Amino acid sequence: MSIDLQTLRPSRIEINLDTYAENLRHIRQHTGVPLMxxxxxxxxxxxxxxxARQALQAGAQQLGVAIPEEALALRQAGISAPILVLGAVPRAQLAACIHAGIEITVPSEPGLAQALAVAEGLGKKALVHLKIDTGMARIGVPAEKAAPLIEAALASPWCHIQGIFSHLACADEPDSAMTATQLERFLSACEYFQRIGAxxxxxxxxxxxxxxxxPETWLDMVRPGIMSYGVLPGKECRAQLPLQPVLALKSVVAHSKPVKADTPVGYGATWRSPGATHIATIPLGYGDGWSRQLSSRGAVLIDGRRRAIAGRICMDQFMVDTGAQPVAAGQEVVLIGEQQGARIRIEEVAELAGTIGYELLTHMSARLPRVYLKNGQPVMVG
Ligand SMILES: Cc1ncc(COP(=O)(O)O)c(C=O)c1O
Incomplete structure (x- = not known):
């Protein structure tokens, strides 16, 4: 089926499925352990x-999501691979998860009791991962109090313990001592299984x-998120693997015009042209997830050159200063990604917006069409 991109909104996200698969392969080869x-x-x-489909095709053993709705959507789409809900599952959603064979995080003894009661009522075992708090103080039993939780889970016929896990708070800081402390606490909690011969x-x-x-934290399975999308988890991380960004954000020039010196641009007239120049208008804004913090900061690529953002980002549009040369309506604009050898990375944009790549990525709105590419060709629009 051929896909007509002509009629699609020109402000769009391009997602390279091959790059995602490559990134996952690099991580699997590097760690040599199963990947969630x-x-x-x-x-x-x-x-x-x-x-999710691409990850499984690329050899991921398991999928990790935050909430039951995400797990159930995957099941409803026919994905039968193991799926773990990483957050605490609300009592009212336990039955749906257990029924669908979704693996659930058990963050406490009362949480376990709830899950076991629901499992018994359904006549179906709960597949659980015990969550140990080793220093993040988010969810989980404190490492030193793991034994009663493990005992209770082992004692029940309505529970299968698939996994035991914890979450690292500072692993994006290579010099932080916190990770070693968390690892030590986690391993000591896990040791209880050995001690009782389970x-x-x-x-x-x-x-x-x-x-x-x-590397010492890889253990029996790794749970990479952001790096699989080709984005670094923190400023101090250096890319040792040849991971590439999966996502590009693109648009076109909607309008371009010459302006005289000292022309105010945008809401609040906060930017004025330093001299005679051209202003191009790009048809996407903070309503699409293009942060308003980027007002008069940062740049986009047109003709392979950086053009500075001029004035405040509007809900649906923003303006750039294209200098002496006019650009034409319809010309490609790259906000994140590559154009004629020039590149803007999301980490750079996130820093200018005073945030992190994670937030910018997850704020990209549903209003932006997502064009999926394989072998450089669009294969699907989402
Ligand atoms: C429990 C858990 N595991 C793994 C991840 C993946 O983290 P990252 O995207 O930093 O790789 C997250 C994300 O926040 C998480 O909450």
Missing amino acids: AIVKANAYGHGLLPM AMPVRHLANSGGVMNF
Whole structure:
């Protein structure tokens, strides 16, 4: 089926499925352990279903999501691979998860009791991952109090312990001592299985920071999210693997005009042209997830050259200063990605917007069409 991109909104996201698969392959080869592909929050803005399918095709053993709705959407789409809900599952959603064979995070003894009661009522075992808090203070039992939770889970016929896990708070900082402390606490909690002669479930700890900076955290499975999309988890991380950004954000010039010196541009007239110049208008704005913090900061690519953002970002449009040379309506604009050898990375944009790549990615709105590419060709629009 050929896809007509002509009639599509010109402000759009391009997602390279081959790049995502390549990134996952690099991570798998590098770590040599099974991989849980993290596809929560609409696969970091890339689109839940296409990325989940691609991750499994690329050899991911398991998918990780944040909330039951995401897991159930994957099941409803026919994905039968193991899926873990990483967050605490609300009591009212336990039955749907257990019924669908979705693996659930158990963050406490009362949480376990709830899950077991629901499982017994359904006559179906709950597949659980015990969550240990080793220093993030988010969800999970404190490492030193893991034993009663493990005992209770082992004692129940309504529970199968698939995994035991924790989350690293500072693994994007290669020099932080926190990760070693968290690892030590986690391993000591896991040791309880050995001590009582019970089978060790899958131990998993490493997010992208752990994968990149702390090989000792890889254990039995890794859970990379942001790095699989080709984005660095933190400023101090250096790319050791040849991971490439999966997502590009593109638009076209909607309008271009010459302006005289000292012309005010945009809401609040906060930017004035320093001399005679040309102003081009780009048809996307903070309503699409293009942060308003980028007002008069940063740039976009037109003709392979950086053009500075002029004035405040509007909800649906923003303006750039294109200098002495006019640009034509319809010309391609790259906000994130490559054009004629020039590149703007999301990490750079995030820094200018005072945030992180994670937030920019997950804020890309549903109003932006997502064009999926394979072998350089569009294969699907989402
Ligand atoms: C429990 C858990 N594991 C793994 C990840 C993936 O993290 P990252 O995107 O930093 O690799 C997250 C994301 O926040 C998470 O909450």
